Amino acid sequence: MKDWRYRLAEQRGTLLALAIFLFMFVVYVSKHPAGFTANVVQTAANKGVLLALVAMGQTMVVLTAGIDLSAGMIFIFTNCLGSYIIAGSTPIALLGVVGVLLVGLVCGALNGLIVIYGRLQPIVTTIATGSIYYGVALWLRPQPGNSDSFNSDIADFMTGRLPGGVPVSLVALFVVVLVVWLPFRRSAIGRAVYATGSSEVAAYMSGVPIARAKFWAYTLSGLLSSIGGLYLTFITYSGDASFASGGTYTLYSIAAVVLGGVSLFGGVGSAVGAIFGALAFRTIGDLLFVFDLDPLWQPLFQGVVLLLAVCVGSARLFQIRNRLDLFA
Amino acid sequence: MTMRLPVPLRRIDPAVATAFACIVLLLLLGSLYSREFLSPAYLLQQLKVASFLGVIATGMMVVILLGQIDLSVPWVVAVGGMMACAATAHGELGTILAIPFGLLCGIALGLVNGIGVAYLRIPSMIITLAVNAVAQGLMVAYTGGFSPQDSASRAMRFIATGDIVFGLPNALIVWALLGAGTVFMFTRTGFGRAIYAIGNRERAAYLSGINTQRVVMMAFAISGGLSAFAGELLAGYASKAAQAMGDAYLLPSIAAVVLGGTSILGGRGSYVGTIAGVILITLLQSILSVMQMEEFGRQVIYGFVIIGMLLLYGRERRLR
Numbered sequence: 001m002k003d004w005r006y007r008l009a010e011q012r013g014t015l016l017a018l019a020i021f022l023f024m025f026v027v028y029v030s031k032h033p034a035g036f037t038a039n040v041v042q043t044a045a046n047k048g049v050l051l052a053l054v055a056m057g058q059t060m061v062v063l064t065a066g067i068d069l070s071a072g073m074i075f076i077f078t079n080c081l082g083s084y085i086i087a088g089s090t091p092i093a094l095l096g097v098v099g100v101l102l103v104g105l106v107c108g109a110l111n112g113l114i115v116i117y118g119r120l121q122p123i124v125t126t127i128a129t130g131s132i133y134y135g136v137a138l139w140l141r142p143q144p145g146n147s148d149s150f151n152s153d154i155a156d157f158m159t160g161r162l163p164g165g166v167p168v169s170l171v172a173l174f175v176v177v178l179v180v181w182l183p184f185r186r187s188a189i190g191r192a193v194y195a196t197g198s199s200e201v202a203a204y205m206s207g208v209p210i211a212r213a214k215f216w217a218y219t220l221s222g223l224l225s226s227i228g229g230l231y232l233t234f235i236t237y238s239g240d241a242s243f244a245s246g247g248t249y250t251l252y253s254i255a256a257v258v259l260g261g262v263s264l265f266g267g268v269g270s271a272v273g274a275i276f277g278a279l280a281f282r283t284i285g286d287l288l289f290v291f292d293l294d295p296l297w298q299p300l301f302q303g304v305v306l307l308l309a310v311c312v313g314s315a316r317l318f319q320i321r322n323r324l325d326l327f328a
Numbered sequence: 329m330t331m332r333l334p335v336p337l338r339r340i341d342p343a344v345a346t347a348f349a350c351i352v353l354l355l356l357l358g359s360l361y362s363r364e365f366l367s368p369a370y371l372l373q374q375l376k377v378a379s380f381l382g383v384i385a386t387g388m389m390v391v392i393l394l395g396q397i398d399l400s401v402p403w404v405v406a407v408g409g410m411m412a413c414a415a416t417a418h419g420e421l422g423t424i425l426a427i428p429f430g431l432l433c434g435i436a437l438g439l440v441n442g443i444g445v446a447y448l449r450i451p452s453m454i455i456t457l458a459v460n461a462v463a464q465g466l467m468v469a470y471t472g473g474f475s476p477q478d479s480a481s482r483a484m485r486f487i488a489t490g491d492i493v494f495g496l497p498n499a500l501i502v503w504a505l506l507g508a509g510t511v512f513m514f515t516r517t518g519f520g521r522a523i524y525a526i527g528n529r530e531r532a533a534y535l536s537g538i539n540t541q542r543v544v545m546m547a548f549a550i551s552g553g554l555s556a557f558a559g560e561l562l563a564g565y566a567s568k569a570a571q572a573m574g575d576a577y578l579l580p581s582i583a584a585v586v587l588g589g590t591s592i593l594g595g596r597g598s599y600v601g602t603i604a605g606v607i608l609i610t611l612l613q614s615i616l617s618v619m620q621m622e623e624f625g626r627q628v629i630y631g632f633v634i635i636g637m638l639l640l641y642g643r644e645r646r647l648r
Contacts, residue, residue: 067453114635119643121592123397127579128634135627142624244575251399251457264451296473300465307458314448326449327530327540 013261014273020259020309021280028283031290038165044286045167046159046235048279050075050228052173054249055256055278056181056271057108057224060217062257065197065266066115066122068218070130071225072250074107076241077137078229083146083239086154086230093151100230101223107133108222112215130250137241144240155234169231173275176227180220181271189216197266255306256281258313281306343589343641347604350637351611358615365615372497378610379503380558380565381580382603386510387554388581389602390547393527395594396445396452398551400437401581403463405574408434408556409480409563410467416481426481430560431553437463438552442545452548467571475571480564488564499561506554511599523547527594583634584609586642 008015028044029036054071061068078100085096107129114125160168184190192213195203203210228249233239254264260277262269284305288298320326358365384401391398412430415422422429437459444455470476480488490498514520522543525533534540555574563569588605590597612633616626 118635118639119646120635120638121586121642121644123592124582124586124638124642125635127582128631128638130631131579131627131634132631135624135629135631138624138627139622244572247575251460254454255457258451258454264453296469297465299468300462303458303461303463303465306461307455310450310454310458311444311448314450317449324531324534327534 011270013268014270014276017260017273017276017280021276021283024280024283024287028287028290031287033290038161038167041165042159042161042167042169044283045170046231047286048282049169049173050231050235051249051252051256051282052275052278053176053228053231054225054253055260055274056176057221057228058253058257059260059262059269059271059274060184060193060221060224061122062254062262062264063193063197063266063269064214064217065200066214066217067254067264068111068126068221068225069123069250070107070111070126070133071221071253072246072248073130073133073137074104074222074225075229075232075249076246077107077133077140078104078226079232079236080137080141080239080241082230082233083150083237084140085147086151086233087147087149088151090151090153093154096151097154097230100233101226104222104224104226104229105219106222107226108219109215111222112218115218116211116214130246134241134243134246137239137246141239141241144238144242146238150237152237155237158231158234172231176224177272177275180224184216184220185270189213193217194267197268199267252281253278259306259309341589341598341601344598344601344604346637346641347588347601347608351604351608354608354611354615358611358618361615361619365618372495372500374610374614375500375607376497377614378606379497379499380561381577381584381610382503382606383506383554383558383561384577385581385584385602385606386506386599387551389585389588389590389597389599390510390523391452391551392582392585392590392592393523393594393597394544394547395527395530396544396548397582397592398441398456398548398555399453399578400441400456400460400463400552401555401578402572402574403460403467404434404437404552404555405559405562405577406467406569406572407437407463408559409569409573410471410476410559411556412484412560413476413478413480413563413569414470416484417478423481423483427483427557427560430556434556434559435549435553438549438555439545441552442548445548446541446544456548471571473571476569479568480560480566484560484564485567486564488561499565502561507599507603514599519543519546524595527591527596529595580609580613587634587637589641 029040032040034040054075058068058071081103082100085099086093087096111126111129114120114129115122158168158172162168162171189212192208195208196210196213200210256278257274258264259280260269260273260275262274285298285302288295288301355365364370384405388398388401408430411433412426415426415429441456441459444450445452487498487502492498522533522538525538526540526543530540559574562573584605585602586592587608588597588601590601612630616629
């Protein structure tokens with residue numbers, strides 16, 4: 001284990017995000033009137049998991065030095081779709097769950113194909129596809145609502161607690177990390193994603209499959225956003241094509257990714273960091289309530305904390321010896 | 329032997345030409361649907377509506393030319409509208425100072441963006457996001473979450489809805505003046521050239537003696553000021569400010585700039601293209617709504633058109 005320093009440095013962003021989250025959560029729980037009870041944890045987990053999943057998806061794309069501005073819209077779209085097809089008896093409803101995930105996968109793949117083969121910039125591409133996904137969501141759900149035979153058993157289970165008080169949503173998030181992120185990170189494609197994000201030209205010269213790496217990054221981003229959309233359906237029992245909420249989730253996912261130590265320039269960071277970034281960002285919003293402040297101040301408080309958090313990152317400027325490195 | 333175009337034609341950017349061709353095409357399609365589309369009244373009305381987007385897109389273009397982006401547009405627009413209306417409520421002096429006050433608030437927020445990007449080296453996507461959140465927080469705390477009751481000053485309403493010469497809408501004249509000023513800035517001033525230089529390679533610009541950090545900071549201040557000014561126009565148009573009044577302008581302003589042939593990576597693009605992009609997007613939205621297309625259909629078509637047009641001329645070179 002001589003390389004522990006190197007490994008520690010690699011995980012610094014993730015560990016920092018974990019520390020910020022733990023600090024905030026401890027403050028939150030200690031000030032919460034109910035204290036550290038299973039209920040408090042369950043509510044916090046359910047809310048946090050939504051953003052954590054979208055942020056994980058965002059991480060995939062950001063690692064390739066791209067950006068997915070349609071993440072929130074895929075989230076909303078799959079939420080609306082889920083409110084229709086997670087219905088009927090449990091086996092049928094489970095098929096619906098699979099259907100929602102497939103649609104998320106297809107949305108992500110579409111982004112990837114346009115970016116790779118259309119050779120368009122990710123920012124504008126995903127703005128445009130986001131508009132399309134939102135349009136379809138609005139077509140599905142002009143008004144918020146759900147299917148008459150909505151299967152609330154699955155929803156209750158997925159947002160409930162296991163015996164022992166562990167929230168199922170946290171377990172689900174853990175499973176997603178185990179099943180999606182870790183295999184991805186360790187695969188050749190995962191390494192190709194990091195290489196592409198670090199330097200696309202160098203990766204190309206070394207024969208890294210750039211197109212395949214980007215394709216999977218965008219596709220998995222769609223899949224993870226749709227798991228988030230699924231969870232929104234489980235929590236609210238309904239689908240709501242809200243433009244504002246889609247935009248908010250897109251923007252917050254970028255904030256969470258940055259708080260989680262993922263570099264917007266690509267190639268650095270991990271989805272686990274983004275998860276802690278998302279949980280920390282959610283806790284910021286909740287902190288105000290336990291301090292008994294007017295909820296009207298919540299957006300300002302959240303904004304100021306975000307502003308300070310992103311400014312902390314510029315402490316690295318003190319290490320710069322050559323002025324030219326500023327413009328790298 | 330390849331055919332050589334005459335010099336004036338060769339200088340036309342194919343992207344800008346395509347954008348203008350699409351505008352003509354849209355008008356023709358519209359006129360098949362209803363003859364109204366080619367009437368001067370309709371066209372002037374469209375240009376008037378386009379000028380709000382045009383003002384915002386001008387600021388957005390300055391920032392995009394640097395290779396940055398300004399995501400704080402939605403709430404800086406709202407800050408401009410709300411603060412100008414709030415000043416109007418403070419008697420005679422407030423009414424006179426309404427427009428400069430709203431503008432100052434926007435410039436201040438833009439400066440925060442600019443300092444963050446230029447001096448603290450924070451990626452613009454994240455610092456402008458944070459400033460947007462702060463601006464939203466300030467406005468929610470100030471208004472209590474409701475639409476403010478103060479109404480726009482008479483000057484704001486006059487600029488946004490009135491007309492002085494030949495029935496030309498004032499808003500359009502404002503956009504035309506602003507556009508002329510911007511073209512002058514881009515082509516005839518050192519500041520404008522510096523923006524293009526930084527967009528191409530900031531290191532090289534710095535080494536050629538440009539104070540790149542100050543230019544970047546000022547560009548964001550310009551963008552903030554113009555967003556706030558558009559907010560004042562919008563408040564004048566609706567005679568009051570509203571929550572989330574700027575939400576509908578972020579994506580269209582980016583789309584307009586990019587459809588006009590400006591590279592999102594910075595350093596390339598002309599203001600004529602942005603004008604074309606703004607008109608194109610306004611016309612598209614208007615035609616879809618005249619055809620009584622429902623909102624969902626509008627969103628879907630809007631997305632397809634942006635991708636389709638970019639595939640026509642916005643593609644990058646193949647990596648080799």
